[in-house]
Amino acid sequence: MRARQISVVGSGSEWEAQAEQVGRLLAGRGCTVVTGGGDEVMAAAARGARQAGGRTVGILPGESPSAANEWIDFAVATGAGHARNLAVAASGEAVIAVGGSWGTLSEIAFARRLGRPVVVLGGGPEVEGEGIARATSPEQAVELALSALES
Amino acid sequence: MRARQISVVGSGSEWEAQAEQVGRLLAGRGCTVVTGGGDEVMAAAARGARQAGGRTVGILPGESPSAANEWIDFAVATGAGHARNLAVAASGEAVIAVGGSWGTLSEIAFARRLGRPVVVLGGGPEVEGEGIARATSPEQAVELALSALES
Amino acid sequence: MRARQISVVGSGSEWEAQAEQVGRLLAGRGCTVVTGGGDEVMAAAARGARQAGGRTVGILPGESPSAANEWIDFAVATGAGHARNLAVAASGEAVIAVGGSWGTLSEIAFARRLGRPVVVLGGGPEVEGEGIARATSPEQAVELALSALES
Amino acid sequence: MRARQISVVGSGSEWEAQAEQVGRLLAGRGCTVVTGGGDEVMAAAARGARQAGGRTVGILPGESPSAANEWIDFAVATGAGHARNLAVAASGEAVIAVGGSWGTLSEIAFARRLGRPVVVLGGGPEVEGEGIARATSPEQAVELALSALES
Numbered sequence: 009m010r011a012r013q014i015s016v017v018g019s020g021s022e023w024e025a026q027a028e029q030v031g032r033l034l035a036g037r038g039c040t041v042v043t044g045g046g047d048e049v050m051a052a053a054a055r056g057a058r059q060a061g062g063r064t065v066g067i068l069p070g071e072s073p074s075a076a077n078e079w080i081d082f083a084v085a086t087g088a089g090h091a092r093n094l095a096v097a098a099s100g101e102a103v104i105a106v107g108g109s110w111g112t113l114s115e116i117a118f119a120r121r122l123g124r125p126v127v128v129l130g131g132g133p134e135v136e137g138e139g140i141a142r143a144t145s146p147e148q149a150v151e152l153a154l155s156a157l158e159s
Numbered sequence: 160m161r162a163r164q165i166s167v168v169g170s171g172s173e174w175e176a177q178a179e180q181v182g183r184l185l186a187g188r189g190c191t192v193v194t195g196g197g198d199e200v201m202a203a204a205a206r207g208a209r210q211a212g213g214r215t216v217g218i219l220p221g222e223s224p225s226a227a228n229e230w231i232d233f234a235v236a237t238g239a240g241h242a243r244n245l246a247v248a249a250s251g252e253a254v255i256a257v258g259g260s261w262g263t264l265s266e267i268a269f270a271r272r273l274g275r276p277v278v279v280l281g282g283g284p285e286v287e288g289e290g291i292a293r294a295t296s297p298e299q300a301v302e303l304a305l306s307a308l309e310s
Numbered sequence: 311m312r313a314r315q316i317s318v319v320g321s322g323s324e325w326e327a328q329a330e331q332v333g334r335l336l337a338g339r340g341c342t343v344v345t346g347g348g349d350e351v352m353a354a355a356a357r358g359a360r361q362a363g364g365r366t367v368g369i370l371p372g373e374s375p376s377a378a379n380e381w382i383d384f385a386v387a388t389g390a391g392h393a394r395n396l397a398v399a400a401s402g403e404a405v406i407a408v409g410g411s412w413g414t415l416s417e418i419a420f421a422r423r424l425g426r427p428v429v430v431l432g433g434g435p436e437v438e439g440e441g442i443a444r445a446t447s448p449e450q451a452v453e454l455a456l457s458a459l460e461s
Numbered sequence: 462m463r464a465r466q467i468s469v470v471g472s473g474s475e476w477e478a479q480a481e482q483v484g485r486l487l488a489g490r491g492c493t494v495v496t497g498g499g500d501e502v503m504a505a506a507a508r509g510a511r512q513a514g515g516r517t518v519g520i521l522p523g524e525s526p527s528a529a530n531e532w533i534d535f536a537v538a539t540g541a542g543h544a545r546n547l548a549v550a551a552s553g554e555a556v557i558a559v560g561g562s563w564g565t566l567s568e569i570a571f572a573r574r575l576g577r578p579v580v581v582l583g584g585g586p587e588v589e590g591e592g593i594a595r596a597t598s599p600e601q602a603v604e605l606a607l608s609a610l611e612s
Binding site: 438 | 541542543544547562563564566567569570571573574575586587588589590
């Protein structure tokens with residue numbers, strides 16, 4: 009059976025430590041970590057997952073899989089630019105946002121449009137609504153995301 | 160020379176009257192009205208533009224141009240599902256949101272990601288940030304959008 | 311009622327004269343000419359259509375409508391890179407290929423995947439199959455495309 | 462280091478045995494097998510790869526990762542419809558086509574547009590050109606694809 013896939017989105021170098029911990033915890037819970045395959049938060053989440061023995065998927069905007077960061081096990085080059093944000097949101101059963109700006113907001117919006125539960129870890133876009141939970145720690149973020157999938 | 164293109168995004172039947180007025184005013188200012196080509200706010204904005212003698216473009220999620228509402232002059236069938244929201248945001252020099260929910264929020268987020276000025280007419284998603292103005296009437300929305308392009 | 315939309319695809323500067331004539335003839339038959347909005351064959355088809363008083367739509371790979379050639383009346387910036395080839399194919403009721411290479415072949419393939427009739431004007435990709443007709447002149451290409459839509 | 466990724470495209474139930482053997486051989490050579498995640502050739506290639514202990518990625522047209530066939534380890538839901546064919550082509554360092562029709566042809570065209578070597582195993586679309594090799598057996602197809610990457 010396929011492992012549960014959780015997407016981690018966001019940006020901002022100041023959020024890397026938290027993203028790495030999110031990735032580590034998700035891998036520890038047996039989840040595949042899906043990201044946009046780029047740097048900062050995306051790289052940190054994948055790095056954390058790999059440190060914990062997990063698997064990582066990077067869904068890139070460009071046409072070359074080799075643009076993925078070094079912690080990505082499986083690189084998907086969509087060639088579709090920012091439209092790949094839809095794929096990042098859709099490919100996780102839940103989405104955890106760590107920091108981030110407008111691109112991250114588009115992923116949160118798509119995730120909710122598709123009915124995926126979203127957890128925003130402090131500092132992400134100011135967005136509220138049904139299906140969006142706020143977390144103040146990586147531990148809480150992962151807990152909220154996984155428990156949303158149980159219910 | 161190509162006419163200025165402004166995108167009108169949103170949803171919710173209760174916002175149709177305001178969207179229609181936005182479309183009418185944009186056409187009166189010589190703008191082409193770009194929408195997602197669907198119903199409710201999208202149809203109303205195009206209807207308003209046509210009433211004022213303007214031109215309308217519909218950028219559809221599906222594979223058939225004939226799915227566009229009847230007020231669309233030029234129908235683009237992207238076949239790309241919700242990923243067409245990026246095209247709607249990118250194809251306007253500015254974006255006006257009227258009502259709307261998660262899909263609309265994704266368009267606002269993409270518009271800002273690409274540096275397009277955004278005007279949210281009351282009732283749209285709760286989103287704030289640089290480059291996003293709030294309007295309380297169609298007249299003000301159009302004025303804010305066009306003046307943002309002058310500066 | 312919306313005008314009939316026909317897509318003209320292809321590339322290669324040596325095919326510009328024929329593409330321009332295809333555009334001119336389509337406009338003369340009341341059709342909107344849809345292209346990828348770029349140079350060479352795409353620009354020539356739009357130029358021909360405009361010379362005959364027709365309307366033109368350009369569906370671009372990038373994020374800026376201003377990248378469209380000067381004969382495009384309505385510019386759609388998909389931001390989706392080569393994935394916009396699907397939109398070009400889908401937005402025409404029929405597709406006429408003039409010259410072209412691999413990108414053009416992807417548009418022909420998508421057009422057939424969606425059931426659109428395709429006419430290849432000499433020099434285009436070597437491709438055969440049900441629903442693909444070969445033409446030896448712009449006049450014949452337009453005639454074959456429009457008659458395929460009547461049946 | 463990331464394993465080499467090779468995309469297997471195509472359709473037609475009569476080609477499943479050959480596709481399965483292609484997947485098996487690719488996995489035996491240490492490659493990750495990338496497919497469109499659907500049935501027939503796509504499922505068979507993934508099944509073969511899994512039988513040989515390999516890893517598989519499915520890049521789906523829809524919005525739900527759970528639509529992937531059961532032999533897919535990592536499911537990417539692009540939500541982009543046929544536009545996902547670009548991602549399938551781009552995500553492999555080389556592309557092997559087994560059987561197939563118009564959708565497959567679009568993937569071959571995109572692969573060549575991006576400079577990826579393509580091997581067509583008997584029965585696929587009639588397409589020729591620089592960078593496209595023909596194989597008459599799964600063994601030869603895999604050999605040609607991998608040797609194209611060495612040079």
